[in-house]
Amino acid sequence: MRKRIRSYLSTRRSFLRGGLAAPAVVGAGLMANALPAAADFDFDDRPTHGDINILRFLAALEILETDLWQQYNELGGIQDSEVPGGSGNKPYTDLLEEIDEDMPQYIHDNTEDEFTHFNFINAYLKSKGAEPVNLERFRTLTGSTAPGAQNIKRLTNLMELTVDTTWWARYRSRTGNPDFGDKFAAVIPGLLKGKFPAIPRSEKDLTPPDHLLAIVNTAAFHFGTIEQGGSSLYPALAQRVSSIEVLRILLSIGPTETMHFQVWHDKAGNIKPVTDPTNGLVFPDLGTFDGNEDLQANLIMPEPTIFLSRSLPVCSIIRPTETRGAAAGAVAALTADGLFRGQSAAFFAELNELAAKADMAQRRV
Ligand SMILES: [Fe+2]
Ligand SMILES: [Fe+2]
Numbered sequence: 001m002r003k004r005i006r007s008y009l010s011t012r013r014s015f016l017r018g019g020l021a022a023p024a025v026v027g028a029g030l031m032a033n034a035l036p037a038a039a040d041f042d043f044d045d046r047p048t049h050g051d052i053n054i055l056r057f058l059a060a061l062e063i064l065e066t067d068l069w070q071q072y073n074e075l076g077g078i079q080d081s082e083v084p085g086g087s088g089n090k091p092y093t094d095l096l097e098e099i100d101e102d103m104p105q106y107i108h109d110n111t112e113d114e115f116t117h118f119n120f121i122n123a124y125l126k127s128k129g130a131e132p133v134n135l136e137r138f139r140t141l142t143g144s145t146a147p148g149a150q151n152i153k154r155l156t157n158l159m160e161l162t163v164d165t166t167w168w169a170r171y172r173s174r175t176g177n178p179d180f181g182d183k184f185a186a187v188i189p190g191l192l193k194g195k196f197p198a199i200p201r202s203e204k205d206l207t208p209p210d211h212l213l214a215i216v217n218t219a220a221f222h223f224g225t226i227e228q229g230g231s232s233l234y235p236a237l238a239q240r241v242s243s244i245e246v247l248r249i250l251l252s253i254g255p256t257e258t259m260h261f262q263v264w265h266d267k268a269g270n271i272k273p274v275t276d277p278t279n280g281l282v283f284p285d286l287g288t289f290d291g292n293e294d295l296q297a298n299l300i301m302p303e304p305t306i307f308l309s310r311s312l313p314v315c316s317i318i319r320p321t322e323t324r325g326a327a328a329g330a331v332a333a334l335t336a337d338g339l340f341r342g343q344s345a346a347f348f349a350e351l352n353e354l355a356a357k358a359d360m361a362q363r364r365v
Contacts, residue, residue, distance in 0.1 A: 050361025051246040052130045054237050055121050057327050057358035058250075059133040060351060061233070061334075062118035065226065067139075067155040068339065069111035072219065075148045075199050077107035083115070089148035091206045092199070095216040099270045106267070110223070110260050117253055124249065133354070138347040146200040155343075158222075160195035162338045163188070165221050167228040170319060171265070172294050174303050178320040180310075187295055188221055190281045195338055198222045214276035217283045221271075223264035225337065229330060230257030231318050236326035242364035258318065262300065269297030327355035 047055070073079075074086020076096045088104075096103040122132035141154040168187035176182035186192050198219040200206055205215060234254025241247045273285040289295035293303075304314040331351055334340065340347065 045243050045245055047128055047130070047243045047246050048361075048364055051241055051243050052125065052128070053357040054241060054361050055125055055246065055249070056130070056133050057354045058237070059118050059121040059125065060135060060354050061330065062114055062121060063133060063135050064156055064334070064339070065230070066111070066114040066118055068158060068226065069107070069114045071143060071149070071154060071156070071158050071199060072107050073111040074150055075144065075146060076104060076219070077111060078104045080108070083108055083111045085150045087148050089146055089200060091212060092146070092148070092216065095213055096219070098272070099216070099220055100267050103267065106263055110227070113256060113260070121249070135350070138343065138350070140344065141342050144199050145202045146205065147203060149199075156339050157341045158199045159197040159201045160338050160341045161191075161198050161218065161222060162195060162336065163191040163198070163218060163222050163225050164333065164337055165191055165225065167224060169294050171228075171302050172296070172299050174305055174314065177306050179322045180306060188283060191218065191221065194279065194281065195341070196279070196281055208277060210274050211276050211278045213272060213274045214281050214283065217271045217274065220264070220268045224261060224268050227257050227261035227264055229333060230254070231261045232320050233326060233330050235318055235321045236323045237358065239323040240361045240363050265300045269300065325359055327358035328352070331355045
């Protein structure tokens with residue numbers, strides 16, 4: 001790495017030595033633009049095998065994210081040509097709008113973003129002569145039959161979720177960090193004790209009203225669960241990328257996951273308390289947590305916490321960002337959430353292999 005920087009500096013020096021009086025001949029704008037893009041560096045910035053494996057794993061996860069967001073959008077998002085497919089489900093959408101009237105817009109935009117993430121990464125892989133990721137052979141799961149949903153097979157299952165909401169306390173803790181092995185309580189403990197739909201499975205789920213409200217609340221928390229995962233995964237994997245251009249891809253997509261997470265974190269705080277009369281799932285009144293800084297709903301900015309070493313000052317950070325085993329950890333978390341319930345052994349084998357290869361990637365030195 002040091003050698004590359006030297007060679008770039010020497011190129012710059014010889015340019016300046018060449019007799020051009022920089023201030024007079026080169027305008028300020030051109031000087032600013034004279035800093036090369038990664039692709040223009042006079043060293044080999046080609047993605048390594050490790051980079052390709054990290055990108056292939058990310059492409060797979062983005063395909064899976066797209067599949068789940070597509071299902072949310074068909075029933076609860078804005079229906080338009082940017083994200084075609086469904087026709088909307090009014091009772092489900094109406095309850096989402098009670099959380100925030102812009103929920104359908106946010107669901108739509110998050111869905112569109114996921115499409116662009118996997119399309120871009122796959123196209124980039126192809127442009128580098130690498131194999132893009134295709135999971136279509138695993139599109140085997142039966143989806144919702146509620147009005148508004150497309151009648152197509154799915155990659156992910158939103159109808160038997162065991163949603164982990166520990167991120168709520170994790171981002172409020174001033175003393176804990178999962179990278180130090182710390183554990184956090186779930187703000188909605190009931191969601192860890194069963195299999196719950198986050199979309200109406202059929203027309204039958206549209207009543208009674210408190211059942212549908214619990215389904216909407218499950219979705220509201222699942223949105224944050226998904227996007228906080230992406231917020232951690234990108235910085236975790238970026239630490240083992242070699243190509244500056246590939247690093248730029250991870251550093252440019254990752255924060256959009258965090259932008260999504262921040263919105264969903266805020267919106268989840270608006271859910272109405274309810275007990276689902278069909279299965280006993282309880283959503284507490286989040287207002288009762290006011291004054292309890294570990295759970296208070298409006299504390300949606302990451303609280304500063306320990307980072308790297310307990311002897312350093314606390315810092316407001318994404319957490320976790322440990323790079324070792326990050327890809328396998330992401331697969332394990334999504335699997336534990338029930339997102340892949342019903343998927344084949346071949347699907348898990350493929351996903352685990354993609355993750356294992358990504359986790360073996362080493363930074364080029
Ligand atoms: Fe994404
Ligand atoms: Fe995402």
